[in-house]
Every structure is written in C-alpha cells, then in structure tokens.
Amino acid sequence: MLRPLSSLRALLRRAGIPESHHGPPISRPALRSRFTTSPAANLKQLPPRPKHPPESEIEESFLKGSGPGGQKINKTSSAVQLKHIPTGLVVKSQATRSRTQNRKIARDLLALKLDAIANGDQSRTAVVGDVKRKRAASKAKKSRRKYRKLVDAGAGAGSEGEGQQVEEGREQGGEEEEGEEWEVVEETEEGEVETEAERAQDPETERVQPIEVDNTKKDK
Amino acid sequence: MPRLPPSLFWRARREISPLAAQLLPACRDLQSAANELRWIREHVQDTKSPIPAKLRVWMLVEKRAKGVPLQYVLGTQPFGHLEIKCRSGVLIPRPETEAYTLHLATPLSQQSHPAPSSLSILDLCTGTGCIPLLLLHSLLTTNPSTPTPPPIHIHGIDISPQAISLARANHAHNIALGHLPPAPQSSPRYKLTFSQHDIFSPTLLHNLPPFQKIDLLVSNPPYISHADFARTTARAVRNHEPRLALVPPPPPLGDRDPTSAGYQYQCQPQDIFYARLLEIVSLLKPERVLMEVGGWEQALRVVGLVTGTGDGEKGVGGGCGDVAGKYEVEVWRDEPAVRGKGGERVEVGGREVVVRGVGKGRAVYLVRRGSIPPSSSSE
Numbered sequence: 001m002l003r004p005l006s007s008l009r010a011l012l013r014r015a016g017i018p019e020s021h022h023g024p025p026i027s028r029p030a031l032r033s034r035f036t037t038s039p040a041a042n043l044k045q046l047p048p049r050p051k052h053p054p055e056s057e058i059e060e061s062f063l064k065g066s067g068p069g070g071q072k073i074n075k076t077s078s079a080v081q082l083k084h085i086p087t088g089l090v091v092k093s094q095a096t097r098s099r100t101q102n103r104k105i106a107r108d109l110l111a112l113k114l115d116a117i118a119n120g121d122q123s124r125t126a127v128v129g130d131v132k133r134k135r136a137a138s139k140a141k142k143s144r145r146k147y148r149k150l151v152d153a154g155a156g157a158g159s160e161g162e163g164q165q166v167e168e169g170r171e172q173g174g175e176e177e178e179g180e181e182w183e184v185v186e187e188t189e190e191g192e193v194e195t196e197a198e199r200a201q202d203p204e205t206e207r208v209q210p211i212e213v214d215n216t217k218k219d220k
Numbered sequence: 221m222p223r224l225p226p227s228l229f230w231r232a233r234r235e236i237s238p239l240a241a242q243l244l245p246a247c248r249d250l251q252s253a254a255n256e257l258r259w260i261r262e263h264v265q266d267t268k269s270p271i272p273a274k275l276r277v278w279m280l281v282e283k284r285a286k287g288v289p290l291q292y293v294l295g296t297q298p299f300g301h302l303e304i305k306c307r308s309g310v311l312i313p314r315p316e317t318e319a320y321t322l323h324l325a326t327p328l329s330q331q332s333h334p335a336p337s338s339l340s341i342l343d344l345c346t347g348t349g350c351i352p353l354l355l356l357h358s359l360l361t362t363n364p365s366t367p368t369p370p371p372i373h374i375h376g377i378d379i380s381p382q383a384i385s386l387a388r389a390n391h392a393h394n395i396a397l398g399h400l401p402p403a404p405q406s407s408p409r410y411k412l413t414f415s416q417h418d419i420f421s422p423t424l425l426h427n428l429p430p431f432q433k434i435d436l437l438v439s440n441p442p443y444i445s446h447a448d449f450a451r452t453t454a455r456a457v458r459n460h461e462p463r464l465a466l467v468p469p470p471p472p473l474g475d476r477d478p479t480s481a482g483y484q485y486q487c488q489p490q491d492i493f494y495a496r497l498l499e500i501v502s503l504l505k506p507e508r509v510l511m512e513v514g515g516w517e518q519a520l521r522v523v524g525l526v527t528g529t530g531d532g533e534k535g536v537g538g539g540c541g542d543v544a545g546k547y548e549v550e551v552w553r554d555e556p557a558v559r560g561k562g563g564e565r566v567e568v569g570g571r572e573v574v575v576r577g578v579g580k581g582r583a584v585y586l587v588r589r590g591s592i593p594p595s596s597s598s599e
Contacts, residue, residue: 060558062315069554069580070316070514071444071466073454076247076290077255078315094251097259097290098298099315100322 005031046131047124050115052107059083060103063092080106089113221455224248239277242285246456256290257281263294289456300354301361302394309382311465313350316554316582317440317512321351323556324510325358328436339372340431342506344419344439344497346376347465349387351438356412357400372410375429379418380464387414420496425503434506441493442468443514448490468492487525490514494522494584501586502543509547509586519551519581523568526586547586554579 063079079094080102091113093106116123224244232241232253240253247253264276271279284293291297291306298304299313300322306312328339339359343352352374359372378384391412394400401409417424444453444466457466468490485495494511501509513519527544551566556577564575576585 062555064315067454068448068452068515070314070512070582071311071440071442072448072452072457072514074289074291074312074457074461075315076259077252094255096298099318100300101298 050111052111082106239281299350302399304348304350310386311347320583321354329362339370340434341374341436343376345441346378347383349390352376371408374412376414377417384414384416436508437506438510440512442466445490507588512583516581522584527571550574550585552583553577554582
C-alpha cells in the first residue's frame with residue numbers, strides 16, 4: 001500500500017532536512033486531508049464505543065436446556081443473556097461458540113443500547129446509522145444515474161432515424177425524471193433508511209438472531 | 221428422544237436452508253440448527269482446503285447429521301480465550317468446566333500477598349489439557365502488574381496416550397495462535413508438562429515432577445454411573461465420546477461386592493475416583509483442591525467422603541481421613557461466579573458447607589485451613 005505520509009517523511013529524512021524545519025507540526029487529520037480526496041465527512045470522528053455498564057448492574061444468565069449438564073451432555077451453543085437491572089433491558093448473544101466471546105458481545109450490545117437510550121441522536125448507533133444511510137443513499141443515487149444514462153444511450157442508439165422528436169422526448173423525459181427523481185429518491189430513501197438504520201443500529205443483532213433469510217438466499 | 225414434527229423440517233428448509241433441515245435430527249431445534257450451520261460455514265470460510273467450499277460444507281453437515289459432536293466435526297472448541305483441539309477419543313471440554321476454571325484462577329492470582337516463590341498446579345485426568353491451559357492463560361494475563369510474578373509450574377496427568385498427545389498439541393496450538401507465550405526453555409516464567417499415568421497406580425507419586433508444595437490440585441474425573449450412562453447421558457456423548465473419560469471402571473473381578481474386604485474404597489462405584497483423589501490429597505497436602513462432580517447428590521456424597529461422614533461409610537482410603545479436619549469444604553454450582561442466594565449452606569453429616577453460585581452442583585472445592593485466608597471470592 002502506498003503511504004504518502006510516511007514516504008514523504010522518509011524523503012525528507014533522506015534529504016537531510018529535519019522535519020522540524022517545516023514550521024509547526026501539522027496534526028494528523030489535517031495532514032491526511034491534504035492527501036485525500038474523499039469528503040470531509042469521513043474524517044469526522046465517530047463517538048467512541050460506549051463503555052460496558054458496571055458488573056453490579058448486570059444480571060447474567062447462561063441459557064441451557066434442562067438436564068444434568070457436565071459430562072452427560074454436550075451442548076454446542078453457549079448463549080448468554082444479560083439483564084440490566086436499573087432499566088430492565090435484556091440482551092442475548094449466541095453469536096459464537098465461545099462463551100467468553102458471547103459474554104463480551106452481549107456486554108457490547110447492552111452498552112450500545114444504553115448509549116442509544118441515554119444520548120439519542122448523539123449516540124454511537126445513531127451516528128453510525130447516519131453515516132451508513134448517507135453512504136447507501138449516495139450509492140443508490142449514483143447507480144440510478146448510471147443506469148439511466150445507459151438506458152438513455154441504448155434508446156438513442158436504437159432509434160436514430162426518428163431524429164429530433166426523440167431528442168425532444170428525451171430532453172423532456174430527462175427533465176421530468178429530474179423532477180421525479182427527487183420524489184422517488186425521497187420515497188426509496190425513506191424505505192431504505194428504515195432498514196439501513198435498523199441494521200446499523202446494532203450490527204450484532206443479525207448475528208444474535210441467526211434464523212435469517214440470508215442463508216436461504218445464499219443457497220438458492 | 222421425542223419425535224420431531226415434519227413441520228419443523230419444512231420450516232428449517234424454508235426459513236434457513238435445506239442443510240439446516242439435515243442438521244435438525246442432531247440439533248433438535250431450529251435455533252441450534254441455524255447456529256451450527258452458520259458455524260460450519262464460518263469454519264469452511266476460515267480454513268483452506270483444495271476441496272470446494274460448498275462441498276466441504278455439505279460434507280461437514282453430513283457428518284454432523286450422523287450425530288458426531290460438532291466439536292469433533294470442526295476439530296475445535298473455544299475454551300475461555302483459548303481454542304482447544306478436539307479429536308475423537310478424548311472428551312470434549314464442557315462449558316461448566318470453563319466456568320469454574322476461570323473462577324479458580326482468581327483466588328490463585330490474588331494470592332500474591334505472601335509472595336509465593338512459585339505456583340504449582342497438578343491436574344489429574346487432564347484430557348485435552350483444557351484446564352491447565354486455561355489456568356495458565358488466566359494466571360499469565362491477570363497478574364502482569366506484579367513486579368516479579370512467581371513462576372508457574374503445571375503438570376497434567378491422564379491415563380490415555382491419545383489425551384496426552386492431544387494436550388501437548390493443544391499447548392503448541394495455542395502458542396501458535398498467540399494465546400500463550402512460547403514455551404520458555406530459558407526464561408522460567410512457566411513450565412507446562414503432561415505425562416501419561418494411571419492415577420490408581422501405587423507408583424503415581426514417585427512419577428510426579430518434584431513439586432515442593434502443590435497450590436492447586438484439580439481434576440475432572442469420570443463420574444457417571446453405569447445406570448446414568450445408559451439412561452440420562454446424551455446419545456451423542458454415549459456414541460462418540462470415550463467411555464473411559466465418562467464412566468469409572470468397575471471394581472476388579474472378584475471384588476464385585478463393594479463392601480468386600482478386597483475392595484479398597486468404601487464408596488459407590490461411580491465415586492471411586494474421588495476416593496482415590498482424596499487419598500492423593502492426604503499425601504500431597506495441596507493448598508486447594510477442586511473436583512468436578514456430576515450433580516448435587518454426587519457433590520454431597522463427595523463432601524461425605526471428605527468429612528468421613530457419608531451414610532455409614534468410614535473415612536477415606538482406610539485411615540487417611542485426616543483430610544476432614546484440615547480443609548474447608550465448599551460446593552460450587554455451575555456458575556460459581558454468579559451470586560446466587562446469599563449465604564447458601566448445606567449440612568452434611570453435621571458439618572456446614574458453603575454453597576456458591578447458581579445452577580446444578582458442579583464441583584467440590586477444598587481449601588486448606590490456616591495457610592491461606594478462606595476463599596476471597598465475594599459472597
């Protein structure tokens with residue numbers, strides 16, 4: 001991978017110019033922004049991952065079937081359920097085969113949920129959801145634009161003989177579409193937003209609720 | 221086993237995948253079929269093989285559908301932060317074992333007040349080596365702040381040569397994964413060894429490494445009675461896991477009557493390992509002892525063996541009954557770290573025994589009186 005920053009530093013060093021000669025040191029993000037063309041939004045810091053609530057507020061239980069346990073049975077899943085005593089929130093994780101891992105995932109989930117309740121729009125899940133939604137929307141828009149262009153080009157190539165009428169029609173259509181597009185965008189975006197935001201809200205829920213349609217899709 | 225309704229198979233096929241329907245007879249419910257199918261797919265994605273991925277998934281599902289435990293199908297089982305390799309012929313580590321092993325490491329690592337010169341642990345019936353490896357991991361990771369952590373010596377013993385080679389392989393495997401520091405020939409931070417012995421052999425103690433004192437003796441011996449093996453033991457366990465690790469051998473021929481003079485241990489046949497363990501305890505005098513048991517009744521029977529007050533049975537090992545007076549006895553449930561009903565106690569033969577945690581009776585824990593303050597875990 002090309003690392004412009006470090007290679008620049010290496011160049012400076014080779015030239016015998018101490019970095020301090022170049023005025024006050026520039027902060028990392030600021031420096032990075034000089035080498036990147038991606039929008040500034042990406043550089044915005046996401047809120048940090050929320051801390052786990054104290055263990056004294058958590059009631060932990062390990063879901064297991066009835067039965068003798070121990071050597072007599074061999075369970076494969078080790079689901080962990082946490083109850084946050086002050087709020088009554090319950091989260092469950094059986095994402096992995098590892099008990100230790102599930103305990104951590106469940107605590108992460110609980111922390112995210114509590115953070116979402118406490119901070120609302122400023123919470124990590126909300127902000128991450130926002131970013132994802134924006135990305136998805138811009139991606140959808142780009143792809144729509146691309147395919148419209150392709151369709152238009154195809155239509156233009158297919159019916160050259162009709163000349164101006166088509167041209168006009170296309171122009172008009174284009175304008176109409178422009179107008180329509182915004183509406184459509186709003187609608188579809190609204191639709192997508194829901195799912196995207198939900199998905200973004202807790203990326204682990206998908207793993208937690210593994211009876212998912214994904215599997216079916218993959219198979220067929 | 222109750223019959224599964226056909227509708228369940230249809231649901232598995234429709235909502236998850238035809239492969240999940242195939243897993244259903246082994247997994248018994250939709251949720252675990254979905255989970256196991258996901259884990260099988262993840263395993264196939266994470267490992268390399270010349271065989272195409274889809275075919276491998278199908279092969280593994282096929283194997284699992286025949287009832288082979290998932291841990292043997294995938295070859296591993298997570299245990300704490302470690303990954304333990306599993307091979308048929310060696311018992312698969314259980315989550316209950318993981319729970320008490322992690323709980324066990326806490327008081328051991330906090331014991332640094334008198335600054336012990338070393339920490340020695342002996343594990344009998346070690347199997348995959350999961351207990352010594354996880355103890356080692358916990359001790360190395362929880363106590364790095366101490367300026368000079370005491371060197372840790374751990375020795376694991378098993379009767380099965382397969383188990384010993386797997387335990388060694390597991391040590392190497394977790395070093396390769398970076399969970400454990402490389403085996404130190406030069407730096408004496410820890411020493412982990414395994415050896416093959418029969419713990420009933422009279423020469424066992426001569427074959428142990430020369431420990432000055434033993435801080436912890438831990439054991440997960442076979443403890444299922446013949447009747448329970450036939451009745452309450454899961455089919456997958458019965459058919460695929462080694463009987464050697466589950467059911468204690470019957471008394472030698474001619475000694476069929478457990479009360480006959482030739483039969484050395486005055487206890488029920490499924491408890492003979494505990495009788496032998498307590499004999500070893502009375503000779504080695506470890507600071508702490510933990511023995512896994514199969515349930516509440518067995519826990520009480522083992523406490524009875526310790527205190528020499530079991531119903532009509534005399535003290536352990538023909539006169540070695542001095543274990544009773546020298547150790548505090550506790551019974552640990554499945555989750556010893558979870559605080560259950562505060563201050564639960566049970567009376568066995570006129571002696572009050574502390575019960576910790578929630579769940580089924582899972583282990584009997586002994587702490588030597590006087591030498592260490594009684595178990596510091598919060599109650």
